[in-house]
Amino acid sequence: MLVDIIQYIVDLGSYVFVPILMFIIGLIFGLSFLKALKAGVTVGIGLIGVSIVSTLTAESLSPVIQIMVERLNLNLTAIDVGGGPAAAVGFGSSLGAILIVVILILNVAMVFFKLTNTVNVDIYNFWYFAITAGFVNLLTGSFVVAILAGVTHAVLGLKIADITAKKTQKIIGIEAISIPHGFAAMSAPLFMVLDKIYDFIPLFDHKDENEVKNEKGMAKVIGMIFGDPLFLGLILGAVFGLIAQYDVPGILEVTMKTAGIMVLFPNMVKLIVNGLIPISNQAKKFFATKFKDRELYIGLDSAVTIGHPVTISVGMLMIPVFMIFAAILPGNTTLPLGEVPFAAFYVCFATIIHRANRLRTIVSSVIFIPIVLWISSWAAPLFTQLADNAGLSFVQEGQQATTMALGNFGIWFPTMIAQIPTVGPILLVAVILVVIFGGKMIENKRSTEETNGAEKV
Amino acid sequence: MDKTVVIACGAGLATSSMVRDRIEDVLSENNIRANIIQTTLNELEGYDGKADIFITTMKINSDYTTPVVHGSAFLTGINEEAIIEQIVGILK
Numbered sequence: 391m392l393v394d395i396i397q398y399i400v401d402l403g404s405y406v407f408v409p410i411l412m413f414i415i416g417l418i419f420g421l422s423f424l425k426a427l428k429a430g431v432t433v434g435i436g437l438i439g440v441s442i443v444s445t446l447t448a449e450s451l452s453p454v455i456q457i458m459v460e461r462l463n464l465n466l467t468a469i470d471v472g473g474g475p476a477a478a479v480g481f482g483s484s485l486g487a488i489l490i491v492v493i494l495i496l497n498v499a500m501v502f503f504k505l506t507n508t509v510n511v512d513i514y515n516f517w518y519f520a521i522t523a524g525f526v527n528l529l530t531g532s533f534v535v536a537i538l539a540g541v542t543h544a545v546l547g548l549k550i551a552d553i554t555a556k557k558t559q560k561i562i563g564i565e566a567i568s569i570p571h572g573f574a575a576m577s578a579p580l581f582m583v584l585d586k587i588y589d590f591i592p593l594f595d596h597k598d599e600n601e602v603k604n605e606k607g608m609a610k611v612i613g614m615i616f617g618d619p620l621f622l623g624l625i626l627g628a629v630f631g632l633i634a635q636y637d638v639p640g641i642l643e644v645t646m647k648t649a650g651i652m653v654l655f656p657n658m659v660k661l662i663v664n665g666l667i668p669i670s671n672q673a674k675k676f677f678a679t680k681f682k683d684r685e686l687y688i689g690l691d692s693a694v695t696i697g698h699p700v701t702i703s704v705g706m707l708m709i710p711v712f713m714i715f716a717a718i719l720p721g722n723t724t725l726p727l728g729e730v731p732f733a734a735f736y737v738c739f740a741t742i743i744h745r746a747n748r749l750r751t752i753v754s755s756v757i758f759i760p761i762v763l764w765i766s767s768w769a770a771p772l773f774t775q776l777a778d779n780a781g782l783s784f785v786q787e788g789q790q791a792t793t794m795a796l797g798n799f800g801i802w803f804p805t806m807i808a809q810i811p812t813v814g815p816i817l818l819v820a821v822i823l824v825v826i827f828g829g830k831m832i833e834n835k836r837s838t839e840e841t842n843g844a845e846k847v
Numbered sequence: 848m849d850k851t852v853v854i855a856c857g858a859g860l861a862t863s864s865m866v867r868d869r870i871e872d873v874l875s876e877n878n879i880r881a882n883i884i885q886t887t888l889n890e891l892e893g894y895d896g897k898a899d900i901f902i903t904t905m906k907i908n909s910d911y912t913t914p915v916v917h918g919s920a921f922l923t924g925i926n927e928e929a930i931i932e933q934i935v936g937i938l939k
Contacts, residue, residue, distance in 0.1 A: 473858075474860070512861070514860075514861045515861065562905065562906065563906040564905070564906070564919045564923070565923070565925060566923050566925055567919070567922070567923055614889055614890070614892055614893075617887065617888075617889030617890075618887070618889055618890055656858065656860055659860060660860060660864060660885075663860055663861050663864045664864055664868075667864060667865055667868050670865065671865075671868070674924065678924060688922065688923045688924070690862065690922055690923075691856075691857075691861045691862050692857070693856045693857030693858055693860070693861060693862045693863075693904060693905070694856070694857070694862055694904050694905045694919060694922065695857075695905060696856070696857030696858075696888060696905060697857075697888060697903060697904075697905030697906055697907040698905070698906075699908060702888070731887075731889075732857070732858055734857065735857065735858070738857075
């Protein structure tokens with residue numbers, strides 16, 4: 391009976407059932423009727439917006455890229471549509487809405503039992519966890535295992551945020567925050583391991599770097615062009631048209647439309663963000679009033695770390711690195727596009743872990759990028775299917791959609807574990823427990839180290 | 848005349864939207880009429896000198912002529928009052 395009702399609602403399509411679910415969640419979190427209604431419908435409008443723009447990619451961008459990669463004899467069959475549209479896919483299934491409730495309840499429980507100090511109120515970025523759950527749902531057909539996999543990703547985020555909180559606060563200069571972000575936090579463990587290795591190599595020593603200045607001259611202009619989706623869209627659109635050997639009107643059309651896609655997608659996604667803000671604010675209020683006497687870290691989007699000069703300059707440096715690796719990396723099918731203006735997000739945690747040591751940050755980023763591309767290529771068929779199910783078709787037949795934002799182990803690892811026959815779900819629970827209690831041990835070890843260090847001084 | 852407030856974050860999306868939500872309240876409580884523009888850090892340069900205030904979600908080393916306020920307090924809720932005072936002071 392209940393299953394029938396749920397199935398009936400889901401069959402209404404994502405633009406209908408997602409607003410309904412978000413409206414209900416808004417009410418659960420104590421929003422007034424009208425505020426909850428507005429929040430839910432705003433998310434739905436964002437989904438409609440992303441869907442409308444996605445026809446642009448399917449009809450204009452997708453064909454020109456297909457011709458281009460054939461001419462260049464590349465195997466880049468998966469177009470990076472960007473993190474924003476991927477968020478629409480994440481929230482375009484009932485898994486996204488359910489995970490908001492499940493993860494927040496788990497977060498409250500973990501704070502209550504002192505298993506975390508991070509409160510993840512960055513609801514928009516729960517889309518990462520929803521994608522992990524979506525992949526597992528596709529592969530195993532089990533809703534429960536899917537939720538479990540999404541939770542695994544979220545718990546990894548919370549614990550990595552706890553472990554890196556003090557360092558993040560120090561390097562970024564904002565008090566009482568941590569970054570449980572579904573991508574950025576997932577990049578931290580690799581950088582932590584690399585950091586230990588760098589410690590043995592004199593070349594990587596921390597110098598007294600007083601060169602924390604903003605970029606000047608050419609570097610600044612390049613940053614303004616390649617960091618702006620509008621200009622990057624124009625440039626890439628023109629390049630695609632030229633390589634595909636379109637005629638002049640054809641080149642101009644694809645140039646304009648690529649710029650349009652790059653600018654319109656984030657604007658549509660902004661609606662999804664706006665719809666989720668009231669829920670974030672309610673959650674923040676709840677934690678602030680219920681756990682007054684605790685020193686909690688507000689879990690924020692990695693966007694707050696992007697202002698660091700090392701992150702900005704190394705991010706710019708990584709744009710050509712993305713392109714070169716995409717072309718030469720064996721097994722890569724991802725064509726970097728939508729995430730290119732946001733390259734800084736891919737290096738932001740390296741800056742934090744390496745205490746803004748520029749050389750360490752550069753080397754770590756160059757090691758990290760192939761991993762991003764491999765995982766996003768692995769994710770492409772699953773993501774294309776998931777997007778189709780949500781009524782979002784980004785590409786034409788024979789091509790795939792993906793995004794480099796999917797290129798993180800928080801999506802890949804739980805998905806692989808969940809697929810192990812019979813014991814998959816048990817292993818996921820085991821992973822969650824190991825992460826929670828293992829993370830706690832690392833934190834304790836660090837805080838004793840810090841106290842001992844303080845005594846020596 | 849209406850003031851121009853530019854709010855910037857890494858992607859001009861999630862965190863700047865959260866700050867915007869609070870800034871709108873602050874401005875209306877203080878009877879300040881303003882156009883609010885949401886943008887990315889890379890695009891701030893284009894508004895330099897034209898906007899009345901930049902509010903960023905992260906610390907930046909700036910040499911802009913437009914005054915810059917660090918608005919992460921609106922994300923964490925810590926020391927919000929001090930930042931509000933600073934913003935109102937610049938815009939009044």
